[in-house]
Amino acid sequence: MLTRKQHELICFIEDRLNDSGVSPSFEEMKEALDLKSKSGVHRLISALEERGYLRRLPNRARALEVLKTPERPEPKKAAPPSTRRVVPEPANDVVEIPLHGRIAAGVPIEAFEGSTMLPVPAALLGSGEHFALEVAGDSMVEAGILDGDFALIRRQEIARDGEIVVALIEESEATLKFFRREGAMIRLDPANRAYDPQRYAPAQVRVQGKLAGILRRYD
Template identity: 75%
Template structure:
């Protein structure tokens, strides 16, 4: 049996995966369940993982997979998601445009370059994607490290709590969690050593949303 909070979190993750194909961030989960800290989310995630309801996907930022729901028998597949992804062979490789380095700390020039990055098709969902090499450590608490390759789905809109590529003042880009704060846009790091960045809406253009992460060892 799951506790009420465990059940709420599992349903929330399942719903978000069905809507966007991307699991929610720890900050989003904390706010959705009205928890005081992310440590409570970590404990709930670990409990659900131990009971076989979810699993963490390796080499991907904040990637979770729902294995079953409480009303399903062990081993039964969860309800199909409305998102339809064309089948890809396990060894299919897609060459994504690699648009240089993007700051996970202070904004730097980005969205330049003509190189490509080979990416397993299984890491990508529907839509158009590109890749950026992460520079900096301000998103480490979301599992995004310096030198990682962020796989970005092109979009010009964002919801609160999503990790996005934000183009600031039409010349500098950064990878941050998007928030609306009154009449301002707040770009939040995931590192307690960094402060949020606040801008007027006309200063920020969304260039894409984090869809996955590729790490080379």
């Protein structure tokens, strides 16, 4: 029998895989379960592996596979259906957002090279103004962001610690990283142990948006 936290974690991982096909990052799991550190996530994942609920996929950074579906509370019985016919809303709405070139998930490279339009399922976007950038590099692979993905960005100029943002450095180069404040400095963290964090004075960094979703092509 699973503990409450184990049950919450396996349900969270299963829901994320069903929604996007990509495992959540350890940072996302920590925040979703309101844990104080990632070591707690490691312990829960190890316990779920021992109980046969979860498997780590080899040769893929933090990729997880759900082997056994957890029991969930039965949904409340719906009210008797109305005799009135209801036509459901279409679930495949597509909107077009600007595609502003490539952005680095590694060493910063120039972004906003041009502007074309990218069709995106409306369900991937929330409220606000959005744009897209094509990801170049591998420094965010442990957050499920791969080279060639399209990062869907909600335009905003402020960020909270732990959010993945588009940061414009020295008004010339842009990068996709975790945003954190470190004393009087801004630290941009990769999600790949092969890369080091980048530190800048606040005047050197301007947040241009927050990651809202990832769109991936399968050729």
